[in-house]
Amino acid sequence: MDIVYYILCGLLAYLVGSINPSLILSNSLMSKDIRKYGSGNAGTTNMLRVFGWQFALVTFLCDVLKGCIAVALSRHFCGDTAGFIASIAVVIGHNWPVYYGFRGGKGVATTFGVLIIWQPALTFAVFAVAIGIVALTRMVSLAAMSGAVLSLVAVMIFYPGEAYLMQRIAIGILAVFVVFQHRANIKRIIAGKENKISFKSSTVIMKEMPKGDTNQK
Incomplete structure (x- = not known):
């Protein structure tokens, strides 16, 4: 019966x-598809x-929140295993959404939300490091990838026991997702x-991508 709950x-x-x-926003x-700009x-x-x-x-907070909600509810009602499954599934949904032709985002904020549920203190510490990387390099992509990898390394160092094995596996998969989605950035x-x-300019860019260009960048 548990398998039914896990699938659900x-x-x-x-x-x-x-x-x-x-x-949605x-x-x-704005009556514009963000993927075209x-x-x-x-x-x-x-x-x-x-x-x-x-x-x-608003986008960031909503993406974080959906990661938190999906994992927290699954974990609360169906246990840790369901929570781990939900951790992977909610990020897959963000990256490859069924509602939008399987073209979504890169899963960074949603992964952040997922990690908050499992390791809040560690996650916010890594987030602070990522902010520092952005401040130094002005490259959000580098900060995102560094944060994902650092989260995995930190969990492996500070939570090495068998009790945290599934957690390390889940975070490892999410780190791979983040890096994979940033392959063009790499x-x-x-x-x-x-x-x-x-950090100085508030200019809004409204440059439309060439028609037919559907690759994430």
Whole structure:
């Protein structure tokens, strides 16, 4: 019977993850698909570049919240195993949403929400490090990948016991997702061409991507 609950938790978490606030906000309030502007990514950073910090903040908080809710409810009602399944499923939903042609975001904020439920103190410590990386490099992508990998390393160091095995596996999978979704960013970082955010300019970018370009960047 447990397998039924696990499948149900995974499915519901995926559907919750598939709800993309950046697409809802850009389409309903601005009548524009965020995936056609800026970097083409349906996430917080591109919302900041294209529509400004207010839209970016709402997007970030909603993405974090859906990660928290999916894992917390699954864990509360069906146990830790269901929580681990929901952790993976909600991020898969965000990255490859059924509602939007399987073209979503990169899963960073949703992963952050997931990690808050499992390791809140560690997660906020890593978040502080990521903020520092952004301040130093102005590259959100580098901070996101560094944070994901650092979270995995920290859990492996501070929680090495068998009791935390599933947690380490889940966080490892999420770290792989984050790095994989930033593969184009990695190429640009290596080439020295990665986009950087500006702390001085509040200019909103409204540059539409070329038609037919559906690759996440």
